[in-house]
Amino acid sequence: MSLDIFLQAIVSGLANAAMYALIAVGLTLVFGVMRIINFAHGEFLMIAMYAGYFAWSLLGIDPIVAIVLVTPVLMILGTLLYSGVMRFALRVPEINQMAVTLGLSMLFQHLALVAFTGDNMLVTQARAVAGVELGPVVVQVNQLIACGISMALLATLYLVLQRTDFGLIMRAVAQSRDGAALSGIDVTGVYKWAMAVGIGTLGVAGPLLVSILYVNPHVGALFTLKAFVIVILGGLGNFTGALLGALIVGLAESIAGAWFSASVAAAVPFVILILILLTRPEGLMNRSRRA
Amino acid sequence: MLAQLAVALAAAFFASAHAAEPLKIGVLAPITGATAADGARLVKAHQLAVKEINAGGGIAGLEGAKVELLIADTQSKPEVGRHAAERLIARDEVSALLGAWASAVTMPSMQVAERYRTPFIVTSAVTDSITERNLQFVFRVSPKGSWAARDVGSFINYLRGKGVAIDKVALAYEDGPFGQAVSKGYKKGLPAQGIHIVGEETFRTGSPDMSTQAAKLKATGADLLLIVCYVDDEVVLLRALAAQRYKPRVLGYGGGHVHPTLLQLGPMVEGAFGIVEWMPDLKKAATEHFAEAYQAAYGEMPLSNAAQAYAATWAIALAADAGRSRDPIKLRDSLRALRLDSGPASLLPNDALAFDAAGQNNVGNVISQVIGGRFVTIWPEAVAGQSLRLAH
Missing domain, CATH: 3.40.50.2300 (Response regulator)
Incomplete structure (x- = not known):
């Protein structure tokens, strides 16, 4: 493999990692605060992608601009998900919670199939086929845009979680639900916000992704498994862990893809996952957890 | 006398009921799952063929019996396809099976048909080995992948x-x-x-x-x-x-x-x-007819797999007609003897739809x-x- 190809793999891997991170942080945020694994995460991404597609095809809105419209919609869907489903799921055993979100995921896929058929829909703008040359490396314009917006959003989220009272409250609830409640924090309100932000991040990711890829009812599933690997790698519920996990998965996948056949390359993130879980079962960024 | 009349009426009724008993054909298609869009198109083509067969008076060789399609969802999953094939044959007693889109789903499903000695026409799967295993009940209208x-x-x-x-x-x-x-x-x-x-x-x-x-x-x-x-x-x-x-x-x-x-x-x-494997603008009379009928019925142009599904459905009906039997084994024998160089089943790009000793239709791309x-x-x-x- 020549150096040029290797550099191409690194740059593409980084661009993908930024998108993966954006998808994974929402998942990890919801888990961190509520201790619920949302298997329907990918389907909310799919909804956001359809929203981005229809904003472009029906209203002529550029997907980048559509983010401003789609994000509030996804945030509202997040709070509805909390008050309609998750609120009740909090009281039942974990296995039932999984069944609920898994069922939701299938429900959304089938509803999308009925509503939009199984066909792929594409956002076809001139820039979808344009590339930017960075020395020997070519990055697609849309990937570059997506990468930039993801990183900006991730940085903002990080600052909000670390530096504001809102972030402090969220982290407090994540650390100890009862402790936070005793300190007078409105735990239900925090849950609702965690869902709003966790699902809302997909409102940014969806329009960006649909301009790079395509959308069909099953597109969310392509990312759900990856998001889980990333989140578990970094440590469930850990924000910086998700970033690190995304970086590892994005780069590993891309570099392995340049070296090996695609099937071998696809297994590499899982091999890394197993190796890391063997040495650090709590994930890379989680300190050993209290019972 | 009244009793005699009743018996005669009943006999006539049962005879006609028997005559009208439809030829049951099972279809395995991915109605849900990753390839659901393809499954929907396949089903449309099967249904179009059945509509035409039934509108033309059914199968003459079976006293005008109508064709009845029994469609089962494989969910694009091999194990679901296998179970569906088993159910269609054992419980619904279909005379033949059609399907099952992807090779991964087709292969386990056709093994079931082989075991139950029921003809299975592979409509779209291209894995070479499907017609290289010396199976006695498996036919294929699509070409080999190689x-x-x-x-x-x-x-x-x-x-x-x-x-x-x-x-x-x-x-x-x-x-x-x-x-x-x-x-x-x-x-x-x-x-x-x-x-x-x-x-x-x-x-x-x-x-x-x-x-x-x-x-x-x-x-x-x-x-x-x-x-x-x-x-x-x-x-x-x-x-x-x-x-x-x-x-x-x-x-x-x-x-x-x-x-x-x-x-x-x-x-x-x-x-x-x-x-x-097929295009709707092929210069063949049967292709022209099918493309028009499909477009009229569904408002969209058919894809190649739709043509194969359509040809396979017609092939079963014509084989049942030629062999004057809905019995799976006799149906298998008449499929082997079939040679269709005109009519609806001849829309694929070869001279005639026919199956060789291995059950393969010799058709190019x-x-x-x-x-x-x-x-x-x-x-x-x-x-x-x-x-x-x-x-x-």
Whole structure:
């Protein structure tokens, strides 16, 4: 493999990692605060992608601009998900919670199939086929845009979680639900916000992704498994862990893809996952957890 | 006397009820799951054939019996397909089975049919071994996957004959059973026809990014790129190639390459070739009829797999008619003897629909090209709807 190809793999891997991170942080945020694994995460991404597609095809809105419209919609869907489903799921055993979100995921896929058929829909703008040359490396314009917006959003989220009272409250609830409640924090309100932000991040990711890829009812599933690997790698519920996990998965996948056949390359993130879980079962960024 | 009349009436009633008992045909299709859109199209084609058969008075050889389709969802999953095949045969007592889209689902399902001694016509799966296992009840209307290499080789040499310089050919395929099987055929078949393969790249279905693969393909300097994948991956790959400002001629494989999704890409796919098993503009009377009827019924153009599903449905009905029996074993025997060189089942691009000793229909592929934002058949010239466009 020549150096040029290797550099191409690194740059593409980084661009993908930024998108993966954006998808994974929402998942990890919801888990961190509520201790619920949302298997329907990918389907909310799919909804956001359809929203981005229809904003472009029906209203002529550029997907980048559509983010401003789609994000509030996804945030509202997040709070509805909390008050309609998750609120009740909090009281039942974990296995039932999984069944609920898994069922939701299938429900959304089938509803999308009925509503939009199984066909792929594409956002076809001139820039979808344009590339930017960075020395020997070519990055697609849309990937570059997506990468930039993801990183900006991730940085903002990080600052909000670390530096504001809102972030402090969220982290407090994540650390100890009862402790936070005793300190007078409105735990239900925090849950609702965690869902709003966790699902809302997909409102940014969806329009960006649909301009790079395509959308069909099953597109969310392509990312759900990856998001889980990333989140578990970094440590469930850990924000910086998700970033690190995304970086590892994005780069590993891309570099392995340049070296090996695609099937071998696809297994590499899982091999890394197993190796890391063997040495650090709590994930890379989680300190050993209290019972 | 009244009693006698009642008996006679009852006898007449039961006789007619018996005569009207339909010929049951089971269809295995992915109604839900990853390939649901394809399943929906297959079912439409099966239903169109049945509608035509029944509207024409049913099956004459079975006293005008109507055809009844029993459609089962495989969910695109092998184990679900196998169970559905078992249920259709054992419980619903179908006379024959049709299906089951992907090879991975078809193979376990047809094993069930073989065990229960019920004919199974494979409509679209291309894995070679399906008709190489000496199975007695398995037939296939679609060509073997490896035949694509033979036809692509002939087409490349046809292009060379037209003065097109094609020296280096590269392969890009999805690294699953489908892509591996077809590209193995290319790697084996093309060098024998004097075509040099200079590089190959693989990717997983559903990859969100193929920049690295595109860069490596560009580095091979190939002037023709053979692509084997599903249409969603092809969109990602073609965009990545365009971003690299690398514009080889491309020839995609299968129905995925003659797919409406692709036309959404506009000028980027203009001139692209596709090797496909059937096209709605083939110059054959049966094709013309089918394309019109399908368009009238569903408001869209049929894809190649729809034509195969339609031909297979007609083949069963015509075999039942010729053999005057709905018994699965007799039906198998009449399928073997079938030779349809005219009529609705003759819409595929060979002289006649017929099954050889292994159950295989000897049918070639055709080459399509995107001309003016439409898919047009350009080769072989005998069935071509329009002539090749070489401006690049």
